[in-house]
Amino acid sequence: xxxxxxxxxxxxxxxxxxxxxxxxxxxxxxxxxxxxxxxxxxxxxxxxxxxxxxxxxxxxxxxxxxxxxxxxxxxxxxxxxxxxxxxxxxxxxxxxxxxxxxxxxxxxxxxxxxxxxxxxxxxxxxxxxxxxxxxxxxxxxxxxxxxxxxxxxxxxxxxxxxxxxxxxxxxxxxxxxxxxxxxxxxxxxxxxxxxxxxxxxxxxxxxxxxxxxxxxxxxxxxxxxxxxxxxxxxxxxxxxxxxxxxxxxxxxxxxxxxxxxxxxxxxxxxxxxxxxxxxxxxxxxxxxxxxxxxxxxxxxxxxxxxxxxxxxxxxxxxxxxxxxxxxxxxxxxxxxxxxxxxxxxxxxxxxxxxxxxxxxxxxxxxxxxxxxxxxxxxxxxxxxxxxxxxxxxxxxxxxxxxxxxxxxxxxxxxxxxxxxxxxxxxxxxxxxxxxxxxxxxxxxxxxxxxxxxxxxxxxxxxxxxxxxxxxxxxxxxxxxxxxxxxxxxxxxxxxxxxxxxxxxxxxxxxxxxxxxxxxxxxxxxxxxxxxxxxxxxxxxxxxxxxxxxxxxxxxxxxxxxxxxxxxxxxxxxxxxxxxxxxxxxxxxxxxxxxxxxxxxxxxxx
Numbered sequence: 001x002x003x004x005x006x007x008x009x010x011x012x013x014x015x016x017x018x019x020x021x022x023x024x025x026x027x028x029x030x031x032x033x034x035x036x037x038x039x040x041x042x043x044x045x046x047x048x049x050x051x052x053x054x055x056x057x058x059x060x061x062x063x064x065x066x067x068x069x070x071x072x073x074x075x076x077x078x079x080x081x082x083x084x085x086x087x088x089x090x091x092x093x094x095x096x097x098x099x100x101x102x103x104x105x106x107x108x109x110x111x112x113x114x115x116x117x118x119x120x121x122x123x124x125x126x127x128x129x130x131x132x133x134x135x136x137x138x139x140x141x142x143x144x145x146x147x148x149x150x151x152x153x154x155x156x157x158x159x160x161x162x163x164x165x166x167x168x169x170x171x172x173x174x175x176x177x178x179x180x181x182x183x184x185x186x187x188x189x190x191x192x193x194x195x196x197x198x199x200x201x202x203x204x205x206x207x208x209x210x211x212x213x214x215x216x217x218x219x220x221x222x223x224x225x226x227x228x229x230x231x232x233x234x235x236x237x238x239x240x241x242x243x244x245x246x247x248x249x250x251x252x253x254x255x256x257x258x259x260x261x262x263x264x265x266x267x268x269x270x271x272x273x274x275x276x277x278x279x280x281x282x283x284x285x286x287x288x289x290x291x292x293x294x295x296x297x298x299x300x301x302x303x304x305x306x307x308x309x310x311x312x313x314x315x316x317x318x319x320x321x322x323x324x325x326x327x328x329x330x331x332x333x334x335x336x337x338x339x340x341x342x343x344x345x346x347x348x349x350x351x352x353x354x355x356x357x358x359x360x361x362x363x364x365x366x367x368x369x370x371x372x373x374x375x376x377x378x379x380x381x382x383x384x385x386x387x388x389x390x391x392x393x394x395x396x397x398x399x400x401x402x403x404x405x406x407x408x409x410x411x412x413x414x415x416x417x418x419x420x421x422x423x424x425x426x427x428x429x430x431x432x433x434x435x436x437x438x439x440x441x442x443x444x445x446x447x448x449x450x451x452x453x454x455x456x457x458x459x460x461x462x463x464x465x466x467x468x469x470x471x472x473x474x475x476x477x478x479x480x481x482x483x484x485x486x487x488x489x490x491x492x493x494x495x496x497x498x499x500x501x502x503x504x505x506x507x508x509x510x511x512x513x514x515x516x517x518x519x520x521x522x523x524x525x526x527x528x529x530x531x532x533x534x535x536x537x538x539x540x541x542x543x544x545x546x547x548x549x550x551x552x553x554x555x556x557x558x559x560x561x562x563x564x565x566x567x568x569x570x571x572x573x574x575x576x577x578x579x580x581x582x583x584x585x586x587x588x589x590x591x592x593x594x595x596x597x598x599x600x601x602x603x604x605x
Contacts, residue, residue, distance in 0.1 A: 008034035010320040015402070018313060019409025021358055025259040031316035032263070035287040036086050038319055042094040043085070043118070050101055050115055058112030059162050060119055061136050069122045069133055077129035084125040087148045088267050088289035093117050093219040095285040108225045113138045113160050117145075117219070123165040124149050127187070132168035139163045140218065143228055144174045150196035151216045151228055152181040195230060200240050202247035207258040209247045212267040213239060214289075220269045222283050222291060231270060238294065239270055245298025246305060253362040257306070264309050268292050276492045276513055280304045284315030299363065299371055303356050303378075310355040311348060323347065323403035324396075330480040332392060333441055335385040335434065338486050340445055340478050343398050347407075350390050354410055357382040361417065373426070377498055380422045381430040387414055429498070432554060433491045435569055439550040443572040444482040449474045453577045460582060460598065472602045476573060484546040487515035490554075493524035519551060528558040536593065543583065543592055549576060552593060563600030564593050571603050 014027045050056055051063045074081040084090060097114045100107050107114050120137040124146040137144050142156040144163045152174035154163055163176040172183040181193035188196050197216055202209045213236070218225040231239070251258045266288040271279070273294040282290045290308035295301045317323075324347065330340040334349050341349070357379060364375035393399070394407050422430075452474035456467050492513050493506070500506040503525050510521040519534025535552035538545060553568025567575050575596045582590040 008037060008320060010034075010317060015317070015321065015406070016409050018317060019406045020413050021355065021410075023260055023313070024256075025263040028260055028263040028313065028316075031313065031320075032086060032287065034320055035091070035316055036082065039085050039091050039094060042098060043090075046094060046098050046101065046115075047118065056101075056111060057115055058110065059136075060112060060116040060138070063118075065135070066118055066122045069126055069131075069135060072131060072133075073122070073125045073129045076131060080125050080128035083128055084121050084148060086288070088286040089147060089214070089217045089219040090121060091285045091287060092221075092283065092289075093121075093147075096219065096225070109138075109140060110160055113140060114225070116162075117147075120145055121147055126168075127165075127172055127183070130169035134164060134166040136162050136164050137174075139176060140225075141227055143218075145216065145218050146174075146183075147217055147219075148197060148212075149187045150183075150194060152183065153193050153195065154179050154181060195228065198231075198236060200243050202244050204244075204248045204251035204258075205255075207247070207251040207255065207262070209243075209258070209262045211243065211265060213270050214267050215270060220267075220286075220289070220291075222281055235270070235294070239268075242295060242298055242301045246302035249298055249302045249363060250305070250359075253366040254306075254359065261305060261309050264288065264312050265290065265305060270294060276496075277488075278304050280308055282308050282311045282315070284318065287312055287316055299374070302363075303359050306355045306359045307352045310352040314348060314351045317406075321402050322400050323406055324400060325398045327398045331478055332389075333438065333478075334389060335437055338441065338444075338488075339482065340480050343393065343396055346389060347393060347403075350386055350393060350407075350410065353382050353386045354414060357386055357414070357417070361420075374495075374498055376422060377426050377430055377495070379417075380426050381433060383414065383417045384430065385434055387418055390414065429494055433494055436490055436550060436554060437488075439553065439569045439572050440486045440546050443546045443549060443576060444484050444486055445478050445480070446476040446573040447479060448476050448574045448577050453574070453581060456574070456578045456599070457581045457585075460578070460595070461586070466601055467599050469602055472571070472574070472599060484544060487547055489513045489516035490520045490523065490547065490551060492516070493520055497524045515547075519548070519555075523551060523555055523558075528555045531555040532559065539592055543579065544576060546572075549592060553596070556593075562597070563603070564596035565600070566603045566605045567596040567600035568592075570605050571599060575599055 014030065017023045017027060047063055047067065054062060057063065096107065100111055100114055116138040119135055123135040123137055126133045127146065127149060139154060139156060139161045141159055142154045144152040144154060154176050155178040161176065163174050165172060165174050167173055170185045174181045174183065182191065183194055184191045190196055195216060197212055197214050199210060199212045214220050215231050216228045250261060269289065269291040271291060271293045278295050278300050279293040280290055292304055295304060324343055328342050330342055332341050332343060332346045334341045334346045336349050336353060360375045360378040360382065364372055364379055390407060390411060394404065452471040455471040459468055493510055493516060496509055497506055500509065506525055510516050517534065517538065519531050519538060522534055523531035532552060532555035535548045535555060538548040539552065549568055549572055553565045556562040557565035557569065575592060579590060579592045579595045
């Protein structure tokens with residue numbers, strides 16, 4: 001195996017098309033080819049660096065044996081060689097092992113186990129090529145992983161040991177001193193001691209989507225290697241049903257995107273369902289893969305697949321084009337996160353949720369009934385959130401010229417969407433959910449000027465009818481350290497109210513929403529005075545609770561114009577800071593709502 005002297009670049013045509021959500025499968029294919037070259041260089045460098053210290057490989061065979069086998073595979077079957085090189089978790093492994101080698105440390109396993117994974121990569125590629133060979137591979141808790149194919153399960157006496165893969169061209173086995181497992185051919189079936197990497201093939205009209213469901217590869221996670229976590233038969237069936245439905249929605253509502261997704265997303269790491277959430281994640285090192293929690297329905301999964309496709313694409317773009325200068329300061333509000341984020345993370349989110357916005361917009365135009373109402377809400381919500389965040393990013397000094405061009409391309413498409421008509425009731429709910437989250441973020445991550453707080457406390461104690469203007473308008477600073485927790489249950493209940501058949505159905509559901517309170521349910525059900533009473537009761541128990549302070553602001557605003565509502569929604573961090581100081585030092589009890597009403601006289605919304 002040699003390192004190719006091949007250079008890749010991203011044409012401006014492709015760059016601009018990606019920014020405007022107008023890419024095609026050939027563009028993603030070019031990104032994938034660039035990732036292949038990057039992986040090959042990483043693999044070559046890792047082997048060259050580690051070969052200087054053969055003792056790092058412990059009981060594994062010399063690295064020259066691996067190079068010889070990889071060379072045979074590349075000569076006999078370039079397709080088999082490429083299949084392992086472009087396998088998403090080859091990239092994850094290469095990045096992880098390189099960092100361990102650079103820092104001279106072990107990972108989850110001893111360093112020799114991680115470095116020795118290249119032996120397993122060589123063995124798996126040789127099996128795909130149908131070669132006669134023998135190769136020693138790492139054995140972790142009895143699992144001998146053969147990337148992209150599956151894993152053999154052997155008895156073991158040590159957590160970290162080795163096994164031998166041998167055979168060919170259609171008959172292979174994995175063995176250690178205790179047992180031998182025969183690998184079925186073709187590899188895509190389970191057998192005694194063998195678990196294959198399952199996949200799902202979805203078809204809708206003229207579009208087809210084939211994706212792996214990898215619950216085996218040790219490097220399929222985001223941070224550290226993990227052991228296999230095999231899905232049971234019922235879970236596999238659920239994933240198949242959800243993928244079929246998601247693919248139908250994408251193919252029917254966004255037919256031009258379907259081949260792009262099929263090219264860009266080749267493997268999913270299925271995770272258990274998290275009630276009322278849709279967790280997912282990906283990493284730039286694993287181009288083509290996403291870790292996804294099992295969603296409730298196909299629409300949620302479709303939105304998640306597009307969201308992760310955008311991350312995958314942007315990861316490929318960033319390997320070819322510099323969009324920003326390095327800046328890891330956690331300083332920017334992102335509506336999809338509960339903590340401040342660096343520019344790099346916010347830009348990833350803008351691009352991902354730009355795709356999500358496009359999906360819900362397209363779905364609202366093609367679907368009917370409940371899903372149509374839900375799609376219109378999500379479109380109204382995300383178009384505004386992404387747009388506002390985009391405007392903040394476009395002014396950031398750390399952007400390069402290419403970064404400004406990329407964001408300008410997004411703005412060309414997203415800007416006109418802000419003017420598209422949305423039903424007034426849907427627009428109002430979208431605004432409520434947005435303000436709820438932003439107020440909670442302000443309350444937890446913004447710190448008002450201590451001098452301003454002291455000035456307000458002094459004015460309150462002096463009995464002034466109005467707070468000093470300078471104290472209310474003083475700047476605040478942000479911190480990544482949160483002051484209190486933030487449950488998303490109220491936003492969840494508002495979304496559930498969109499699809500519940502009636503108030504009785506919502507009443508049956510709300511107790512199952514984690515962290516939801518009766519005040520949250522009253523608010524989502526439109527009983528705003530009951531909600532205000534409920535939040536006041538919660539604050540008597542815990543005057544600092546962020547969700548109760550913001551909830552009271554929302555409820556008061558829904559009942560009618562209230563200075564307290566303005567302060568609790570737009571300057572909640574100031575209200576809490578002043579209320580805390582008064583509570584801690586005043587002889588008489590102080591109510592946050594009264595402080596908010598006083599400060600709110602000078603707060604505009």
